[in-house]
Amino acid sequence: MNVQENRVFGEVAIGDSAEVVRICTEDDFYVFATASGNHNPMHLAGLDGDGDGTVEAVAPAMWVASLVSAVIGNILPGAGALYRAQSLRFLARAHAGDELVARVRVTEKRPPDGLVMATEVVRKSDGATILSGEAEVQAPARKMRFDDLEIPGLLIERHRHFDAIIARAEPLPPLPTAVVAPEEPNSLGGALLGARHTIIAPILVGDPTRIAAAADALGASLDGIEIVAAPDHAAAARLAVDLVAQGRAAALMKGHLHTDVLLKAALRKENGLRAGRRFTHVFVMDVPGVAHPLLVTDAAINIAPDLRTKMDIVQNAIDLARSIGIDEPKVGVLSAVETVNPDIPSSLDAALLSKMAERGQITGGIVDGPLAMDNAVDIAAARTKGILGPVAGRAEVLVVPNIDAGNMLAKQLTHISHAEGAGVVMGALVPIILNSRADDDKARLASCAVAALHDARLRGRLAE
Structure with a gap:
């Protein structure tokens, strides 16, 4: 007192x-x-x-x-x-x-x-x-x-985790990135910002007239940046994937087009980007007041994933967490409860995923579940309920039961907790940078940096 x-x-x-x-x-x-x-x-x-x-x-x-x-x-x-x-x-x-x-x-x-x-x-x-x-x-x-005079607490809305991620990515060689349909100022601006920070080397794929108009609206120059003409968004997505197949691009970046159009081209059977796992989406969240980046998955692609898909969701998230500097990611598999309940399928999946990690079917991280949201991220809540272990209260990766929960969690963190979110699609041959139209410059730049760091780790591992 x-x-x-x-x-x-x-x-x-x-x-x-x-x-x-x-x-x-x-x-x-x-x-x-x-x-x-x-x-x-x-x-x-x-x-x-x-x-x-x-x-x-x-x-x-x-x-x-x-x-x-x-x-x-x-x-x-x-x-x-x-x-x-x-x-x-x-x-x-x-x-x-x-x-x-x-x-x-x-x-x-x-x-x-x-x-x-x-x-x-x-x-x-x-x-x-x-x-x-x-x-x-x-x-x-x-x-x-x-x-005990009570003074209202203050939370400083700095995004120091993204600052650190961007600082790690800037010294790397620029990541050749096919930017699909950057035909309005926000999407083009994100690509140009990544180029200014030498994180990506963009190749702009889309309607040259619309891209030029977007650049004029930004007051930006396109000098020295390659533009690949495409008559529509579907064609732009196919051409961008072709650039990856040709070895000219090592990442994709979503511009002003629907996500499903981009993913359809990436998932095609010939010269597509399939790599043996399901495509899964990972938000890397920089939440003010949280001592580490918080990864949320899957909040954008897999609607109601089954157990096999959740294995890929967990493994992809672990791989990305390691790429941004978390050596042994702590993964909390979320459910409504922290005990296995046969009537709640997500609790069964969580327990199975935890056991799979113990048996080496999922590697590179520590996986525990089921965990409710409170005892996944708050040590006091975990201890109050008698939940011990390295993940409870310290989770760095949150695996949600379905897209509804993931989307709500990510947007709550963004709009209530003032987090910034970098979005990347994993499971493909190359990282796919997936930004929202509502993302600001810091989120778009961080998405590029996360993709660049993941590419660098993969290339380093392949070279060994």
Whole structure:
């Protein structure tokens, strides 16, 4: 229990002191930027605010100063205190990751309620003084005690997992990608964004007039980008698959056409992209507040998968998770319950998939099920129900019973939890980048990066 008890004027003596210790983080600086309106890039992670070629993430000076107010408002003299004046002198800079100590010391009492305090913030690692100054404070008039003050929590909507995935993909050779019917600004813009980040090398397949019009709407140049003319979407899909068969493309990317038109061409028997498994869709979700990427499958292709199809769904998801850097993916197979119930088919399938993984029929990850959603992703919920093991509460891959559940889960994460989702079709000879018309730039770029990382892992394994 966090108890706060203040000190009125008569309880404070000259020489009294207090301090707080705080590690400053990049998220603190984003909160400060939002609250203050100060968007100086010197203080924001990943940005070079002064053009010297180095990203800074310098702690905002007034954020550092606010640590002094935390000591005054929480400890000395505590609740009820009000500022009258504060002088500040900044002697050094703090950066994200620094552990800072904010201190106050009473130097003078001015009846009936005034306190004068020396204030400072120092860096704990080397003792460097970040700021010094003097505060004049009105002491509380009444003695008060507070137990467990509830402050609304804040969730920083940063998509750091996608940032990391994109950063891993950018040094790779650009992935030659046949982009099918990029005939409106969103789909063309996603392909061009992937090209600007050197993640893909797009080949645009579709109506050249419409593609040019989309580029004009974006104010973008198509110089140096190959365009393969196609009279309609079905022809564009076939031509794109032909580019893969010819070895000119190593991935497909959905543009402004129906998914079934693209998949029909990919699934054709001659020169198609079948690789021995069912095509399955995987969302790689970057959910704010979740410590790792969360994969959801299948939410877009297989409507009511049987057990054999679910084997491919699980194996494809494990393969993709490993490609984006999860060495041994923890797979939670979801159902409405966490115990096997013969009346709930999804619980039976989940138990069988778990046993198949134990027997080596599914490889590369740890599979457990049935798990309900809460005990798949929340350790406390899992422990409350007595569910132990490495997956319960820690699932990195969520396998849903059917397309209804998958689609609802992915959209709930996107629109309620503010997640971003990268979509990729697995089970084909090459990754198929499957974006939604509602996806923003970060989601489209992340989809390209996920495909590029998977292709790189496959090529590395084949070369061994």
